[in-house]
Amino acid sequence: MKRSSLIRDLQGAIGRRWVLHAPEDLLVYEYDATIDRGLPEAVVLPDDAEGVASAVCIASNHGVPVTARGAGTGLSGGAIPCEGGVVIVTTRMNRILELDPENRIAVVEPGVINLDISRSTAPYGLYYAPDPSSQKACSIGGNVAENAGGPHCLRYGTTTNHVLGLEIVTADGVVVWLGGKTADTPGYDLTGVVVGSEGTLAIVTKVIVRLLHKPEATVTLLAIFDTVTQASRVVSSIIGKGMVPAALEMMDKNTMDAVEPFVHAGYPPDAGAVLLIEVEGLKEDAQEQADAVASICRELEAREIRIGLSQEDRDRLWAGRKGALGALGRLAPSYYILDGVIPRTRLPTVLDGVYEACDRFGFRVANVFHAGDGNLHPNVMFDERVQGATKKVLDLGEEIMRLCVDAGGSITGEHGVGYEKRNYMSWIFSPDDLEVMSRLKAAFGASEIFNPGKVFPTSKGCGEVSSRMRAAIARVGADAFV
Amino acid sequence: MGKQPAFTKRFAPSEADLAQCVRCGLCLQHCPTYVATGLEAESPRGRLYLIKAMSEGLIEPTVNVTGHMDRCLQCRNCEAVCPSGVPYGRIMEHGRAHVLHTGRAPFAWRLRALFLREVIARPGRLALLASALRVYRASGLRALAERTPMLRDRVALAPTIAGKEFKRRGVLARPKGATKYRVALLTGCIMPLAYGRVHAATVRVLARNGCEVIAPATQVCCGALHGHNGDLPTAIELARRNIDAFLAEDFDAVIVNSAGCGSAIKEYGQLLAEDGEYLDRARLLASRVRDVTEFLASLPFEPxxxxxxxxxxxxxxxxxxxxxxxxxxxxxxxxxxxxxxxxxxxxxxxxxxxxxxxxxxxxxxxxxxxxxxxxxxxxxxxxxxxxxxxxxxxxxxxxxxxxxxxxxxxxxxxxxxxxxxxxxxxx
Missing domain, CATH: 3.40.50 (Rossmann fold)
Known part of the structure; x- marks a missing residue:
């Protein structure tokens, strides 16, 4: 059989122990943190770039696609092998190879956990700025693939602003370096091209990240409002006045209902919305900014402003914000997280539209998002076990994405296009735009092999392979495919 | 048509428990076996997914699957950090219980259950085993084995049995001054044999803080190990006997100095959720259980x-x-x-x-x-x-x-x- 020779070849290159092929072992690689599913034919866990390169070559020889996976916490199905093939997992490549505090850079492997970079650089007063909500679990390789954002990206920019260079494995199995340790390297900015390419151009095997000095002072405010609209107006006003807080996050009532029983951070049970705001800088400057923000909140009818919070209180508020997605499991068995961007002046109207659409479709929605960036995250709660619910939720998602695009926004802020939003790409880009992108993919030699079914519009459904294999497992039992 | 689900209804992890996981992955880095292996199947999210697939009849309890379940420490670190509140410990116990009761459990699982039921839960037999381990240590045989390179890893984790056994029952101590609390002490199965000195210390400390300490004579092993390994019927049986033993009198608190036992008794209400006869009393006992540190800190204790x-x-x-x-x-x-x-x-x-x-x-x-x-x-x-x-x-x-x-x-x-x-x- 074709599959058995694929597995034999992979075992020869990577070692038996690190090639998974039993159905039960593959099953746990069919998901990430989204609702998509796709079963791989084999999973490999190489230890270094050479191992990745061999796996890529072998897959290529066998004519099967390759999908890279870090921790599997992604929110656009980026790590899901839509068309089967080989999944390369980077969890074993998790070493911090070099730490250069003077030049404020670190060289890390893709499996390193985002937060671990900041933890290990903390003794030098340094940290890695992009902080996705899943930062204690997600890998830097995944962050690079999706150009991950996070609450503090309002001030500091997303992953792409913090990656100086990459070692990658190309589609023909060659290991090359892009960029370098200096801020600007001559020639094409291929690092910038690969960051955010969602695993469709290359597989990243080393990352040079930029580190920042921890700010002297950080002030956290929690502003409490009766309605989402009031909170939205405050956001528009803060941004309109030219202020750039480090973070400007909104959580609505449904989100707080889910989060509070988990963190006990004092999120008010009866408020319509809160803004979690953080300002940073030199001591006096941070205080001034905080005062200015507080006075805007007061002017625009904040019910209460909490400021001067203890470190413990702040940690708990942030734990609530960053655990919000998972906490939704308390309210419903499944969620569908959307990721749209809109001009910040349109927040109140678009949010109204989101609530209206969810009402009409009959789903409860929790909004928790990077308000300062105009980056919405409506989380639609549903039960995927109910017949037809998933389809209905996807239809609702499409409608919400439409709202964002019609408001002059975009279909993703930080989670990536991935699988289920690829068909919305044509709302934003012309056929010519998309053609240029696909020529870029071809230039990388990656057209056929890397993460097919993602980013580019197509009519093929994800999980077709998956459902075929699932059916086979059910039919012949555990020995299927071994 | 798929095969019949390998799970028997009575022990199946509840659908509601399984649906609680939204696969956000925030548990991953808190799982010792995931951190050690980097394998999704050795993570809470992965194991839960496998148990779910098994309960849906998609996969069978193959050696592969039971192996992944076996490598779970049941430390419940994932549960403590789960934003969604997934009752992972309960899911794993019920998952193991199901496999065990399908008759398709690996031999090692059945042997383990037998050992726990017939030795750990039987004080006489356990004491015999403890004596053997006591001799093993005292004779210098252990020191020898642990220095032998070929044996070193194999014998490293054999339990230590040393010091005086704690055999006392009934009233263990009364405070010097006025009695402020009457508390019961869970003596447990392994604790009195291996760490009699901890019981002695516990009793002295409690007495010093105004407690009359009583060890009800009819108490038995708490059943934690049986539950963890999927032998829920034995766990239930032991729980019932302890409920009778500890509720025979109105104690102010039931003090436990082994965390595993305390946690098990605090969860008797869940274990006996379908036991009409004992449920209310299970909850009552659970509400009285305090870890010894928890109890002392709440007094507050004499500095x-x-x-x-x-x-x-x-x-x-x-x-x-x-x-x-x-x-x-x-x-x-x-x-x-x-x-x-x-x-x-x-x-x-x-x-x-x-x-x-x-x-x-x-x-x-x-x-x-x-x-x-x-x-x-x-x-x-x-x-x-x-x-x-x-x-x-x-x-x-x-x-x-x-x-x-x-x-x-x-x-x-x-x-x-x-x-x-x-x-x-x-x-």
Missing amino acids: PKRLLDARVTYQDSCHLGHAQRITRAPREIIASIPGVRFIELPHGDRCCGSAGVYGLTQGDMSLRLLDEKMRYIRETGADVIATANPGCMTQLEAGLRRHGVNGRVVHVIELLDESYRRATAHV
């Missing part, structure tokens, strides 16, 4: 006055920290002792690898976690390692021997007792 010159670190027992969510009380007690320099143990909330019978069934992983734990313990420079559960104690003692680290392992309560007793001796 110790005499110096105890020691560098102390604390390993959170998983079933105290993660299952019962008690992390402050033991630290408060340690910090209250004059002269003690307390050093936080890096990753002190990560399992030491003991995990009930895990050291015996999953020796390799258990040693791997222990070796890592010992590295961090060395970093602290502590000469006293405090913890709150007998399993952790015996594991850490094995770690000290294995790594040639000077120091001693104590239960938190022993430190308080030492300081109290010095005060008595010198004042």
Whole structure:
């Protein structure tokens, strides 16, 4: 059989122990943190770039696609092998190879956990700025693939602003370096091209990240409002006045209902919305900014402003914000997280539209998002076990994405296009735009092999392979495919 | 048509429990076996997905699947950090119970269940085994085996049985002054054999804090190990007998000094959820159970006055920290002792690898976690390692021997007792 020779070849290159092929072992690689599913034919866990390169070559020889996976916490199905093939997992490549505090850079492997970079650089007063909500679990390789954002990206920019260079494995199995340790390297900015390419151009095997000095002072405010609209107006006003807080996050009532029983951070049970705001800088400057923000909140009818919070209180508020997605499991068995961007002046109207659409479709929605960036995250709660619910939720998602695009926004802020939003790409880009992108993919030699079914519009459904294999497992039992 | 689900209805993890996981992945880095292997199937999210697939009849309990379930420590670290509140410990227990009752469980599982039922839950037979282990240690055979390279890893985790056995029942102590509380003590199965000294210390400390301490004579093993390994019928049977034993009198509290047992009894209400006859009383007993550190911290306890010159670190027992969510009380007690320099143990909330019978069934992983734990313990420079559960104690003692680290392992309560007793001796 074709599959058995694929597995034999992979075992020869990577070692038996690190090639998974039993159905039960593959099953746990069919998901990430989204609702998509796709079963791989084999999973490999190489230890270094050479191992990745061999796996890529072998897959290529066998004519099967390759999908890279870090921790599997992604929110656009980026790590899901839509068309089967080989999944390369980077969890074993998790070493911090070099730490250069003077030049404020670190060289890390893709499996390193985002937060671990900041933890290990903390003794030098340094940290890695992009902080996705899943930062204690997600890998830097995944962050690079999706150009991950996070609450503090309002001030500091997303992953792409913090990656100086990459070692990658190309589609023909060659290991090359892009960029370098200096801020600007001559020639094409291929690092910038690969960051955010969602695993469709290359597989990243080393990352040079930029580190920042921890700010002297950080002030956290929690502003409490009766309605989402009031909170939205405050956001528009803060941004309109030219202020750039480090973070400007909104959580609505449904989100707080889910989060509070988990963190006990004092999120008010009866408020319509809160803004979690953080300002940073030199001591006096941070205080001034905080005062200015507080006075805007007061002017625009904040019910209460909490400021001067203890470190413990702040940690708990942030734990609530960053655990919000998972906490939704308390309210419903499944969620569908959307990721749209809109001009910040349109927040109140678009949010109204989101609530209206969810009402009409009959789903409860929790909004928790990077308000300062105009980056919405409506989380639609549903039960995927109910017949037809998933389809209905996807239809609702499409409608919400439409709202964002019609408001002059975009279909993703930080989670990536991935699988289920690829068909919305044509709302934003012309056929010519998309053609240029696909020529870029071809230039990388990656057209056929890397993460097919993602980013580019197509009519093929994800999980077709998956459902075929699932059916086979059910039919012949555990020995299927071994 | 798929095959019949391998799960029998009675023990199936509930659909609601399984649906609670939204696969966000925030548990991953808190799972010792995931961190050690990088494998999704060795993570809480992965195992839950496998159990779910099994309950849906998609996959069978193959050796592969039961192996992944086996490597779970049931430390419940994932549960403590789960934003969604997934009752992972319960899901794993029911998952194992199902496999066990399908008749398709691996031989090792059935053997383990048999051992737990016929030895651990039977005081006479357990005492016999303990005597053998006592001789093994006292004869120098253990020292020899642990120095033999070929045997070293295999015998490293055999439980330590030393010191005086704690056999007393009935009224164990009365306070010198007025009796403020009448409390019961769970003596447990392994604790009186292996760590009689901890019971003795517990009784003295409680008496000093105004407690009359009683060990109800009809109490039995709490059933935690049986439940963890999927033998729910035995766990239920033991729970019922303990409910009768501890509710025969109206105690102010039922004190437990092994975290695993305390956590199990606190969850009797869940274990007996479908037991119409015992459910209410199960909940009543659960509401009275206090870990000894939790109870003392709530009093508050009499501050110790005499110096105890020691560098102390604390390993959170998983079933105290993660299952019962008690992390402050033991630290408060340690910090209250004059002269003690307390050093936080890096990753002190990560399992030491003991995990009930895990050291015996999953020796390799258990040693791997222990070796890592010992590295961090060395970093602290502590000469006293405090913890709150007998399993952790015996594991850490094995770690000290294995790594040639000077120091001693104590239960938190022993430190308080030492300081109290010095005060008595010198004042």
